[in-house]
């Protein structure tokens with residue numbers, strides 16, 4: 001996992017996520033000269049890992065299926081699509097069947 005640089009103040013948000021038992025708190029953080037690894041004591045289950053990955057990708061504006069940068073916005077709500085063009089077309093087509 002990529003390390004994220006944070007200030008001590010920003011790390012408080014991560015601590016809040018830990019209190020809320022949010023999986024989102026997991027990560028490697030660099031605060032000044034310190035490195036903090038936040039992870040669960042037990043390995044993540046398959047579904048936990050997938051939901052975390054999807055969430056991360058969605059937050060970063062990446063296709064939740066392949067991780068490609070999403071550039072098109074949904075004209076209805078002005079938000080970026082969750083899927084890249086390829087997967088959006090694929091999934092739309094399979095829905096119509």
Ligand SMILES: [Zn+2]
Nearest residue numbers: 063066084087
């Ligand atoms: Zn995709």
